[in-house]
Amino acid sequence: MLRLPKFRYLQPKSINEAIRIMADSGPDAMFVAGGTDLYPNMKRRQQTPKVVIGLAQIKDLCTVKGQPKEGMVLGASNTLSDVTADRRIQRAYPAVAKAAELISTPLLRNMGSIGGNLLLDTRCNYYDQNYEWRKAIHFCMKKDGEICWVAPSSPRCWAVQSSDCAPVMVAIGAKVKLVSSSGERVISAAELYNDDGIRHLNKRPDELMIEIHLPPVNGWRATYWKLRRRGSFDFPVLGVATSLKLSEDGTVEDSKIILGGVGSHPVEAVAAQKVIAGKKLTEDVIREAAQAAYQPAKPLDNTDFAMTWRKEMARFYVSGTLRELAT
Numbered sequence: 001m002l003r004l005p006k007f008r009y010l011q012p013k014s015i016n017e018a019i020r021i022m023a024d025s026g027p028d029a030m031f032v033a034g035g036t037d038l039y040p041n042m043k044r045r046q047q048t049p050k051v052v053i054g055l056a057q058i059k060d061l062c063t064v065k066g067q068p069k070e071g072m073v074l075g076a077s078n079t080l081s082d083v084t085a086d087r088r089i090q091r092a093y094p095a096v097a098k099a100a101e102l103i104s105t106p107l108l109r110n111m112g113s114i115g116g117n118l119l120l121d122t123r124c125n126y127y128d129q130n131y132e133w134r135k136a137i138h139f140c141m142k143k144d145g146e147i148c149w150v151a152p153s154s155p156r157c158w159a160v161q162s163s164d165c166a167p168v169m170v171a172i173g174a175k176v177k178l179v180s181s182s183g184e185r186v187i188s189a190a191e192l193y194n195d196d197g198i199r200h201l202n203k204r205p206d207e208l209m210i211e212i213h214l215p216p217v218n219g220w221r222a223t224y225w226k227l228r229r230r231g232s233f234d235f236p237v238l239g240v241a242t243s244l245k246l247s248e249d250g251t252v253e254d255s256k257i258i259l260g261g262v263g264s265h266p267v268e269a270v271a272a273q274k275v276i277a278g279k280k281l282t283e284d285v286i287r288e289a290a291q292a293a294y295q296p297a298k299p300l301d302n303t304d305f306a307m308t309w310r311k312e313m314a315r316f317y318v319s320g321t322l323r324e325l326a327t
């Protein structure tokens with residue numbers, strides 16, 4: 001059985017107290033919400049904070065405010081089950097509700113938070129192993145080692161962005177609010193992510209994510225399709241989040257097509273967006289866009305399934321999302 005290492009657990013009751021404890025604790029501290037990502041990582045010694053700051057008692061992180069017309073603000077500690085069950089989110093932001101509902105199992109969705117999901121660690125077959133397994137291969141660049149076993153001559157880590165909600169938040173243009181003892185900032189979900197398996201977040205460790213801002217719906221429609229081996233439980237090996245603004249006659253006025261699980265960050269399929277801009281979504285246009293979206297999908301051999309098949313599936317999933325939104 002894998003055991004947690006020793007750590008000090010502190011449970012602030014307010015956002016200000018959480019920020020103060022983090023500032024006092026220094027770089028060895030981490031926040032925890034549901035713990036469904038952090039605690040398994042600690043058991044495998046991938047992350048080893050000496051101080052863990054639990055967010056469970058902070059009621060201000062569990063609010064849902066606003067209306068779809070003006071935009072909604074979700075507290076970062078809302079559980080995935082809360083997000084899935086919220087009628088306003090189901091109706092106005094179905095892609096968010098769907099992505100949250102497709103995560104793991106009901107038990108984990110009852111614990112796991114939307115904020116924790118957006119800040120999920122990147123994943124790799126050579127990293128998501130216990131300490132002894134990783135030690136046997138002399139570890140890897142992401143933790144305790146020097147080499148990348150996926151691409152040994154590479155100077156960077158290619159661990160995979162595996163959060164289901166991340167591509168959706170980027171596709172719909174959501175923003176996140178981060179606070180720390182040095183102030184607060186609001187950045188777009190797209191800015192939150194870096195194309196680097198180790199430094200995958202543009203967020204300092206001392207910054208607490210307090211809110212996720214969903215933009216006004218304003219005629220946009222979005223969906224999310226997830227590829228995984230088992231129909232429950234598994235992380236995505238490909239996730240396609242597509243968001244479209246269509247005119248009354250079905251012409252694409254604006255779009256975002258974001259691929260998850262194919263790189264270290266959510267990848268924008270820019271060429272595919274250009275293909276559909278100003279056009280109606282006929283079968284020919286959809287085929288051309290899917291072909292264009294297939295190019296930037298560059299999965300490596302470090303998660304489930306053959307990488308060539310995952311790349312090929314990007315084409316089918318992009319077509320599927322476009323067909324769904326066109327009808």
Ligand SMILES: Cc1cc2nc3c(=O)[nH]c(=O)nc-3n(C[C@H](O)[C@H](O)[C@H](O)COP(=O)(O)OP(=O)(O)OC[C@H]3O[C@@H](n4cnc5c(N)ncnc54)[C@H](O)[C@@H]3O)c2cc1C
Nearest residue numbers: 033034035036037038104112113116117119163164209235
């Ligand atoms: C068996 C299994 C299957 C899973 N399947 C999926 C899946 O299919 N799709 C998927 O997307 N995820 C999956 N997960 C991962 C995880 O359950 C979810 O991503 C969940 O939403 C994480 O939320 P959490 O609150 O538990 O995060 P935590 O473990 O509490 O935190 C995750 C990270 O975010 C940080 N953090 C959390 N909240 C904040 C905050 N407010 N401010 C700053 N930092 C914060 C923590 O320090 C940590 O680094 C799976 C996990 C398991 C164990």
Ligand code: SF4
Nearest residue numbers: 124140148149157158
């Ligand atoms: S991509 Fe390479 S460096 Fe990154 S976790 Fe995997 S093996 Fe390690």
